[in-house]
Amino acid sequence: MRRPNILFCIADDAAWLHFGAYGCQWVSTPVFDSVAARGVLFENCYTPNAKSAPSRASLLTGRYSWQLGEAGNHICHFPEDAGVFTEALEEAGYDVAFTGRDNQLHHPFQTSWGVSTRLVGAIIMTHGDDDGLILPPAVAPIQVVVVPIAAHKPGVSEKAAELAEKISKYARVKLDDSDNAPGWKFSQWEMKGVPLRLEIGPKDLEKNQCVLVRRDTREKVFVSLDELETAIPAQLEALRKDLYERALANREKRTWAATTMDEVKELAKANTGYIKTMWCGDLACEMKMKEEVGLSSRCMPFEQEHLSDVCPCCGKPAKTMVYWGVAY
Numbered sequence: 651m652r653r654p655n656i657l658f659c660i661a662d663d664a665a666w667l668h669f670g671a672y673g674c675q676w677v678s679t680p681v682f683d684s685v686a687a688r689g690v691l692f693e694n695c696y697t698p699n700a701k702s703a704p705s706r707a708s709l710l711t712g713r714y715s716w717q718l719g720e721a722g723n724h725i726c727h728f729p730e731d732a733g734v735f736t737e738a739l740e741e742a743g744y745d746v747a748f749t750g751r752d753n754q755l756h757h758p759f760q761t762s763w764g765v766s767t768r769l770v771g772a773i774i775m776t777h778g779d780d781d782g783l784i785l786p787p788a789v790a791p792i793q794v795v796v797v798p799i800a801a802h803k804p805g806v807s808e809k810a811a812e813l814a815e816k817i818s819k820y821a822r823v824k825l826d827d828s829d830n831a832p833g834w835k836f837s838q839w840e841m842k843g844v845p846l847r848l849e850i851g852p853k854d855l856e857k858n859q860c861v862l863v864r865r866d867t868r869e870k871v872f873v874s875l876d877e878l879e880t881a882i883p884a885q886l887e888a889l890r891k892d893l894y895e896r897a898l899a900n901r902e903k904r905t906w907a908a909t910t911m912d913e914v915k916e917l918a919k920a921n922t923g924y925i926k927t928m929w930c931g932d933l934a935c936e937m938k939m940k941e942e943v944g945l946s947s948r949c950m951p952f953e954q955e956h957l958s959d960v961c962p963c964c965g966k967p968a969k970t971m972v973y974w975g976v977a978y
């Protein structure tokens with residue numbers, strides 16, 4: 651008998667209410683919705699352990715999370731004797747593979763670091779301020795919002811509409827011609843993180859100019875209407891660069907180097923951020939870091955530094971430099 655192919659997909663950091671098939675209006679999930687329409691859509695499914703790694707471990711082993719031991723946590727260790735369904739399938743003659751157009755079996759990419767809600771959270775936390783979002787221009791659905799000032803005065807709303815039309819040739823633009831007061835509109839679009847606001851009123855019309863306001867610094871500049879096409883991209887690029895530099899400086903400021911466990915403990919107690927140390931490569935030392943300081947490995951950067959010769963956990967020769975941090 652020909653064995654059927656089994657396709658198994660899971661999504662991390664995705665909640666049911668963010669899929670079209672469950673009624674979400676503001677996230678578009680056509681592939682999921684199409685599969686749901688042709689298959690079975692569960693409506694009363696709950697997890698006793700709403701965390702990504704334990705959920706994956708439950709799926710892999712077919713066990714409850716309280717039966718999983720170390721695999722029921724957010725650490726990197728997965729007990730060898732846990733037994734996973736991919737091994738059971740392999741024993742039964744299956745492979746984790748797919749049949750390609752050449753009729754041969756191929757191995758798929760089994761890990762991907764996709765764009766998920768986690769990245770949205772990172773953008774909010776990294777760039778946002780007390781007034782709301784600050785979106786980098788590349789991902790901002792609206793890059794420029796045009797707000798007419800005293801829109802009832804002759805020519806103002808017409809000019810605002812004309813500018814928005816012109817800007818739409820090189821930036822994602824929104825004309826806010828609603829009845830709300832300008833101040834209300836400013837706050838609204840600031841909260842939504844629109845990188846650049848363009849204000850135009852009767853006095854500006856007389857001078858053939860407008861006002862550009864950056865979301866991050868609130869810096870205002872008067873720009874001639876004849877120079878908008880270069881001024882807007884330049885302002886967006888300046889904002890992008892400054893956001894990046896600020897985020898990088900913030901990360902650097904919150905990263906400490908340590909060479910002994912005592913140093914690691916002191917730093918972890920006094921600060922929030924990353925601690926970098928050397929590491930021997932042994933799982934036991936990673937576990938020790940988790941148990942004694944509450945830190946897990948975050949990254950082994952390509953650009954390695956030599957902080958010391960030995961692993962701070964065991965004193966054996968160090969192989970790599972690792973960034974440690976608290977997992978949430």
Ligand SMILES: [Zn+2]
Nearest residue numbers: 930935961964
């Ligand atoms: Zn070690």
